[in-house]
Amino acid sequence: MRRPTIADIAREAGVSKVAVSYALNGRPGVSDETRRRIAAIARQLGWAPSSAARALSDGKAGAIGVVVDRPAEVLGVEPFFMRLMAGIQNGLGEGQTSLLMQVSSHQAVELDIYRRWHAERRVDGVLLVDLRVEDARLDLVTGLGLPAVVIGGPLGRADLPCAWTDDAAGMTEVLDYLAALGHRRVVHVAGPAEFVHTSVRAQAFAAATARLGMTESRTVHTDYSDEGGASAVRRALVAERPPTALVFDNDVMATAALGVAQELGLSVPGDLSLVAWDDFGAVPAGPTGVERAAQAGGGLRRAGGVHAAAAAGRRGGRGPGRRAADVGRPGQHRATPNGALT
Structure with missing residues (x-):
């Protein structure tokens, strides 16, 4: 049907x-x-304004863009992005x-x-x-003059x-908890090393294990998938001195680890403790012995909403944090482990 x-x-x-x-744009000149x-006729015909024409007239596209550079098969099972997108849409x-x-x-x-x-x-801006x-x-993005908000950081730059x-x-907090339980050999099953949040977690893991005397602990990197997580866990658990605890960067890999432990005849939590980072409910808690580390998912989802509004507002001439100031401090926002947004 023709538009x-x-x-x-x-x-x-x-x-x-x-x-x-004049009538549809609220301009004077008609009664x-x-x-x-x-x-009323426009509604009856199903008319809607053209986004391309609107962009030419007022410079606004009416859209915020997000590009996800992850394999499609990983996105299909990764709950983090769906929660994040929900937070952006709520914003x-x-x-x-x-x-x-x-x-x-x-x-x-x-x-490109x-x-x-x-x-x-x-788009009017990107996340x-x-x-x-x-x-x-x-x-x-700064060179293009394309308004942007980064979900990650801190950046150390004001623009x-x-x-x-x-x-x-x-x-x-996770390592202190595991040390209190008596663990001394812990493996951190992380995502790709190129990501800032992976690097921050790995550095914190190394610092905490050194402080706590967990000298046989280490970080291994995967691709966040269940296959990658299962492979890393299998290699760790068949080693001469296997870990007694595993910390995972997402729930997907922790779920896969439960299957590997069962294959090897290991009891969770009797023989092996598992900690899943996301706390999105993908891993069953309680009788399985899997602990969920609150990754501040609620805080990050709120931050996604805050900065969706910020990115939407910047094209119209507002400063980088003006819209964010409506609900919190402008500029940079940190979600703490208990979910608070600061």
Whole structure:
């Protein structure tokens, strides 16, 4: 079915296209009665304003963009991103700003997507997820003049607002807890080393295990998938001196570890303690013996909403933290292990 246009509304209402434009855009030049009649006809025909035309007229696309550079098969089983997207959408609310999400195969493709979105005026701003240790996106978006908010950090730069979880504090609490239970050999099953949050957790793990005398503890890196997690766990548990506790960067890998432990005839928690980082409910708690480390999911979801609003507002000339200030301190936000947003 052909999309209705202003010309169709004008023909149905018996007025000029200029009158329809004035009526639908709230501009003076038509009577209230005519404005109401034109609006009713527009609704009846199913007319909606063109995002491309609106971008040309007021410079706003009415959308916030998110590019996720993760394998599609990982996203299909990873609850973190779905929770994060829900938080972003809650931040956008029921207004006229939409969420545009795209999956890329590698970072070069992701960078091209930002360039294209900016050139085509597809989005008013972007949210950058999975902050990397050496992240080319930061200079790219600032160089383009594309408003952006980083979910990760802290960045140490004033031109990009950000929100992050205090991963170091969370990891330290986990290791203190395991040490109190008597564990001395712990393996941290982490995500890719290129991510900032992985690096922060691994550094905190190394510092805490050294302080606590856990000299046979180490971090191993995977791809966040259940297959990757299961493979890392199997190698660790068949070693000459296997760990007595495992800490996982997400629930997906912890769930896979339960199956591996069962294969090897190990009891959880009798022979092996497991800690899952996300606390999104993907891993059963209680009788299984799996502890869930509160990763401040609620705080990060709230931060996603805060900075979705911030990114939406920056195109209109507001400063980098003005919209965030509506609900919290502008600029940089840290979600603590207990879920509080600071």
